[in-house]
Amino acid sequence: MVQTDTEYSQQTQWMIAVRDRRDRNAFAALFDHFAPRLKGFVMRSGASDHQAEEIVQDVMLAVWRKAASFDPHRAQVSAWIYQIARNRHIDIVRKENRPMPEELREDPGTEADASQIMGLEQETRHLKSALDKLRPEQREIIEKAYLGELTHQEISTQTGLPLGTIKSRIRLGLERLRHELKDLKS
Amino acid sequence: MSAIGHHVPESMLAAYAAGSLPNAFAVVVASHVSLCGQCRVALEAHQNVGGLLLEDAKTVSVSSRLKADILSQLDAPYRPEPVYDRSGIYPGPVMETLKGRKPRWKNLGRGVRQDILSEGKKGSVRLLYIPPGQAVPDHGHNGLELTLVLQGSFSDETGRFGVGDLEVADEELDHTPVADDGDACICLAATDAPLRFHAFMPRLLQPLFRI
Numbered sequence: 334m335v336q337t338d339t340e341y342s343q344q345t346q347w348m349i350a351v352r353d354r355r356d357r358n359a360f361a362a363l364f365d366h367f368a369p370r371l372k373g374f375v376m377r378s379g380a381s382d383h384q385a386e387e388i389v390q391d392v393m394l395a396v397w398r399k400a401a402s403f404d405p406h407r408a409q410v411s412a413w414i415y416q417i418a419r420n421r422h423i424d425i426v427r428k429e430n431r432p433m434p435e436e437l438r439e440d441p442g443t444e445a446d447a448s449q450i451m452g453l454e455q456e457t458r459h460l461k462s463a464l465d466k467l468r469p470e471q472r473e474i475i476e477k478a479y480l481g482e483l484t485h486q487e488i489s490t491q492t493g494l495p496l497g498t499i500k501s502r503i504r505l506g507l508e509r510l511r512h513e514l515k516d517l518k519s
Numbered sequence: 520m521s522a523i524g525h526h527v528p529e530s531m532l533a534a535y536a537a538g539s540l541p542n543a544f545a546v547v548v549a550s551h552v553s554l555c556g557q558c559r560v561a562l563e564a565h566q567n568v569g570g571l572l573l574e575d576a577k578t579v580s581v582s583s584r585l586k587a588d589i590l591s592q593l594d595a596p597y598r599p600e601p602v603y604d605r606s607g608i609y610p611g612p613v614m615e616t617l618k619g620r621k622p623r624w625k626n627l628g629r630g631v632r633q634d635i636l637s638e639g640k641k642g643s644v645r646l647l648y649i650p651p652g653q654a655v656p657d658h659g660h661n662g663l664e665l666t667l668v669l670q671g672s673f674s675d676e677t678g679r680f681g682v683g684d685l686e687v688a689d690e691e692l693d694h695t696p697v698a699d700d701g702d703a704c705i706c707l708a709a710t711d712a713p714l715r716f717h718a719f720m721p722r723l724l725q726p727l728f729r730i
Contacts, residue, residue: 357590357593360590360593361586364586364590365586367573368581368585368586369579369580369581370573370574370576370578371573371576372579372580373577373579374576376579377576377577385579386581386585389585390585390588393589394589394597397593398597398599408563409567409570410570411570411573411574412563412569412570412571413566413570414570415569415570415572415573416566418573419536419537419538420538423538430542431542431545431549432545432546432550432616433549434549434550434552434553434559434562434611435553435605435610435611435612437559457567457570457571460564460571461571461574464571464572464575475568475572476572478533478534478537478539479537479565479569479572480537480572481537481538
């Protein structure tokens with residue numbers, strides 16, 4: 334997929350079409366892209382084939398129903414879906430409800446800030462190349478962490494997560510984002 | 520309001536993003552993020568990492584009818600999950616845990632009050648009300664304790680904590696938080712193990728007071 338500096342990523346375009354126009358073709362495209370990934374992702378953390386499809390179904394329905402809360406200034410489509418998928422997984426596997434932060438409410442009529450959306454997408458590409466440069470064993474630990482497979486001990490020790498090289502990338506990205514995001518409250 | 524100076528540690532935010540925190544801690548982290556723009560951005564960065572891993576996940580083909588099944592349900596009526604708004608000093612995640620009710624304070628003595636919001640094997644989360652100048656009884660921890668200030672402030676051996684500040688205390692820290700002058704200090708506190716109080720309440724009584 335060719336990406337220019339003046340165009341949002343394909344997925345962001347699909348998601349905006351779903352959010353603003355309830356576009357079913359765009360939703361079907363999102364399904365084709367994400368459903369097999371979601372299924373693989375969920376099965377990695379131990380779900381059966383049947384359970385995984387159930388989660389994929391719930392997550393994709395949530396993508397449609399909660400589309401209004403998708404904000405490309407703050408989240409990539411994949412990050413937004415990741416977060417929905419983790420909630421659903423906790424719900425089904427642990428029978429718990431994960432409390433979520435209050436949603437930020439934008440003033441009605443706030444126009445999309447393209448440069449901020451592009452900035453986030455660019456930041457994500459940097460983060461991706463940092464992830465791609467991890468040694469396989471580091472990558473393994475990171476995947477384990479973000480799939481929710483850290484032990485209680487690993488979480489309790491504040492140095493528990495060896496974020497390694499991606500940590501500095503996250504930091505750098507945050508510094509830049511902090512300057513760009515308008516609605517920081519503190 | 521002064522700026523928030525005590526934040527969620529990086530690894531804890533990542534664990535929250537991944538959903539691996541016990542519920543009691545997740546309530547506190549979600550509440551802090553509701554108050555703290557800096558941690559919100561940091562959390563979003565961690566979600567972004569999660570999103571990239573999802574992008575890279577090994578694909579497993581879905582059954583042929585799944586897509587049609589989902590498409591046919593798009594117009595089906597559904598019950599949206601309730602959204603709990605902030606109410607006064609209490610952020611949305613606290614209101615969610617309270618299920619929208621007001622706190623029900625129980626006296627612990629010396630003006631200190633609590634409302635246990637949830638309690639289970641994996642930890643407990645409570646609201647604490649501490650009058651100005653009053654100390655939270657000296658306590659050690661069997662595990663990890665998170666304390667988020669919602670009103671007023673307290674100080675202890677490690678510093679001063681105002682509205683939005685989060686104190687992370689592990690078993691090493693034997694501290695005595697004292698509410699500062701001014702408004703009573705109201706905190707949201709979560710532990711993954713019962714607190715060990717040293718003073719004013721013998722340990723034998725702790726199960727009785729569920730503290």
